[in-house]
Amino acid sequence: MSLKNINPTQTKSWKSLEAHYQLVKDVPMKKLFQQDKDRTEKFTASFEDIDLDFSKNRIDDKTLELLLQLTKETDLKDAVEKFFAGEKINTTENRAVLHTALRNQNTNKILVDGVDVMPEVKSTLEKMKTFSEKIIGGDLKGYSGKNFTDVVNIGIGGSDLGPRMVVEGLQFYKNHLNTHFVSNIDGDHVYETLKKLNPETTLFVIVSKTFTTQETLTNAETIQAWFLEKAKRSDIKHNFVAVSTNLQKVIDFGIAEENIFTMWDWVGGRYSLWSAVGLSISLSIGFDQFQKFLEGGFAMDEHFKNASYDKNLPVLLALITIWYNNFCGSESEVVIPYTQYLENFAPFLQQLSMESNGKSVDRGGNQVNYQTGNIIWGNTGTNVQHAFMQLLHQGTKIIPVDFIGFKESLFGNQDHHKKLMANFSAQAEALYKGKSKDEVYLDMKLNNQLDKVEQLLPFKVFEGNKPSNTLLVKKLTPYNLGALIAMYEHKTFVQGVIWNIFSFDQFGVELGKELANKLLTVNS
Numbered sequence: 001m002s003l004k005n006i007n008p009t010q011t012k013s014w015k016s017l018e019a020h021y022q023l024v025k026d027v028p029m030k031k032l033f034q035q036d037k038d039r040t041e042k043f044t045a046s047f048e049d050i051d052l053d054f055s056k057n058r059i060d061d062k063t064l065e066l067l068l069q070l071t072k073e074t075d076l077k078d079a080v081e082k083f084f085a086g087e088k089i090n091t092t093e094n095r096a097v098l099h100t101a102l103r104n105q106n107t108n109k110i111l112v113d114g115v116d117v118m119p120e121v122k123s124t125l126e127k128m129k130t131f132s133e134k135i136i137g138g139d140l141k142g143y144s145g146k147n148f149t150d151v152v153n154i155g156i157g158g159s160d161l162g163p164r165m166v167v168e169g170l171q172f173y174k175n176h177l178n179t180h181f182v183s184n185i186d187g188d189h190v191y192e193t194l195k196k197l198n199p200e201t202t203l204f205v206i207v208s209k210t211f212t213t214q215e216t217l218t219n220a221e222t223i224q225a226w227f228l229e230k231a232k233r234s235d236i237k238h239n240f241v242a243v244s245t246n247l248q249k250v251i252d253f254g255i256a257e258e259n260i261f262t263m264w265d266w267v268g269g270r271y272s273l274w275s276a277v278g279l280s281i282s283l284s285i286g287f288d289q290f291q292k293f294l295e296g297g298f299a300m301d302e303h304f305k306n307a308s309y310d311k312n313l314p315v316l317l318a319l320i321t322i323w324y325n326n327f328c329g330s331e332s333e334v335v336i337p338y339t340q341y342l343e344n345f346a347p348f349l350q351q352l353s354m355e356s357n358g359k360s361v362d363r364g365g366n367q368v369n370y371q372t373g374n375i376i377w378g379n380t381g382t383n384v385q386h387a388f389m390q391l392l393h394q395g396t397k398i399i400p401v402d403f404i405g406f407k408e409s410l411f412g413n414q415d416h417h418k419k420l421m422a423n424f425s426a427q428a429e430a431l432y433k434g435k436s437k438d439e440v441y442l443d444m445k446l447n448n449q450l451d452k453v454e455q456l457l458p459f460k461v462f463e464g465n466k467p468s469n470t471l472l473v474k475k476l477t478p479y480n481l482g483a484l485i486a487m488y489e490h491k492t493f494v495q496g497v498i499w500n501i502f503s504f505d506q507f508g509v510e511l512g513k514e515l516a517n518k519l520l521t522v523n524s
C-alpha cells in the first residue's frame with residue numbers, strides 16, 4: 001500500500017504554524033532562555049550515546065506542540081508502519097523500501113510480495129564476512145599469488161558516497177588494506193588512482209546497483225584494460241568482484257559468478273551502504289566491526305519506530321528543519337562535524353537528502369505550492385570557522401546548523417580535544433547569543449579602543465538569534481556512526497512524508513544522462 005496523500009498545507013497545524021510564526025519571529029532566543037530555566041533540559045532528547053540539544057532554535061513549547069500535531073495530521077505513524085512492513089511505498093517505481101532489513105537484528109520475517117527477504121540478506125552478509133576475512137587474512141590472493149594491499153571501489157553516487165564516507169570516517173579501526181575510490185568519469189581521476197597501484201596486489205570492487213551507469217562502466221573498462229596490460233583475462237577472477245542487482249550484465253562484463261555480491265531493488269542507491277555496497281567498509285575495518293555498524297543502524301531504527309515523537313531524534317530533526325524551511329524562509333542547512341574523520345559526511349548527506357527530497361510534485365501527482373527539499377552543505381569544524389562561518393554569524397540569511405561533536409577523541413589527546421570541543425560549544429553559543437552594541441562598546445573600552453568606536457562599532461555587532469542543534473556523541477565508533485547515519489536517513493524520510501512527496505525515486509537525474517548520451521552519439 002502506498003503512503004497517504006495528505007497536503008500538509010491544508011492541515012490545521014500548518015495554518016496554526018503560519019500564524020504562530022508571526023508571533024514568535026521577533027522573539028530572541030536569549031529571552032526564551034531567560035524565561036525558562038529548564039529550556040536546555042526540556043529541549044534535549046537522547047538515544048544511547050547520542051544527545052540532541054535542540055534548545056538553541058527559534059522555537060517555544062507551542063512551536064513544538066504544533067509541529068508534533070503536524071505529524072499526526074500527516075499520519076507519520078502510518079507511514080512508518082508501512083515503511084518497516086515492506087509495503088511498496090516507493091510507488092513510482094513500485095518497490096518496497098527496505099534498507100532497514102539489511103541491518104535488522106531481530107528474527108522476524110520481512111515480507112516483500114509474500115517472500116521473506118531476511119534469508120537472502122543473511123546469506124549475502126555471510127558471503128561478505130567470509131570474503132572479507134579471506135582477503136584480510138591473505139587466504140585469497142591476487143592473480144600472481146601475492147597478498148592484497150589495496151582495494152579500489154569503482155562506483156558513483158550511492159555506490160561511492162556512503163562507503164567512501166564510512167571507510168574514511170572509521171579509518172581509525174582500519175586494517176592493513178588501503179582503500180581507494182574511483183567515481184568521476186574524469187579519466188584523470190582514474191589514472192591518478194591507478195598510478196599508485198600494483199595490479200598484482202589490488203582488489204577491484206565494481207559497485208553498481210543497475211550496472212548501467214556510464215561513469216562506473218567506463219571506469220571499470222579502463223581499469224580492466226590497465227589490469228590486462230600485465231595480467232591475463234583468466235586472472236580477472238582473482239582481482240575483480242562486483243556488487244549489483246543486475247547479475248547478467250555483471251557476467252557479460254566478465255566477472256566470475258562466484259565473485260558477484262547481490263543486492264535488491266528494494267534498496268535505494270543512497271541507502272545501500274548497509275548492503276554488499278558496503279563491501280569496501282567490511283574489507284577496511286573487518287566484518288565484525290561492520291556488524292557493529294549495522295547494529296548501530298538497527299538500534300536507531302528501533303528508536304525511530306518506538307520512541308514518542310517528542311523524544312525521537314530523527315523526528316525532532318525533521319520537524320525543526322520543516323519549521324525553518326516552510327515557515328521561517330530558510331533555504332539551506334549546514335552540518336558541521338567536529339572531527340576530521342567525517343570530512344565526507346556532508347557530501348553523503350547531500351545525496352541522501354537532496355536526491356530523496358528534491359521533488360516538486362506531491363503524492364497525488366500535483367505541483368506543490370510550498371517548499372520541499374532543503375539544501376544541505378557543510379564541512380568539518382574547526383576548518384569551517386576559517387571558511388564560511390562569517391556568513392552564518394553576520395550574514396543576512398538564517399541557516400540552521402547541526403553541530404556534531406564527540407566527547408572522546410580516538411587517540412586520546414586531551415590538549416587538542418579540549419580546544420576542539422571548546423570551539424564546538426563556542427560556535428553554537430556565539431550564534432544564538434550574538435554580541436550587542438553595549439557588549440561591543442564595553443569590549444572596546446577595555447581594550448583601549450574608544451577612539452575607534454564610532455567607526456567600527458556597527459561592524460563588530462553580532463545580531464545573534466541564529467539557530468543550531470548540538471549533537472553530542474560519546475565516541476566515533478562503528479556502532480555510533482551507524483546510528484548517526486540511520487538517524488539522518490529517518491530524518492529525510494519524515495521530511496518526505498510531511499511534504500507529501502515520494503522520497504525514493506530520482507527521475508530528476510535522468511534528463512542530464514539522456515542528453516549526455518545524445519551528445520556523445522552526435523559527436524562520435
Ligand SMILES: O=P(O)(O)OC[C@H]1O[C@](O)(CO)[C@@H](O)[C@@H]1O
Binds near residue numbers: 270506
Ligand atoms: O549504483 P548505480 O546503479 O551505478 O547508480 C549510481 C547512482 O546513480 C543514481 O541512480 C543517480 O545519481 C543514484 O541514485 C545512484 O546512487
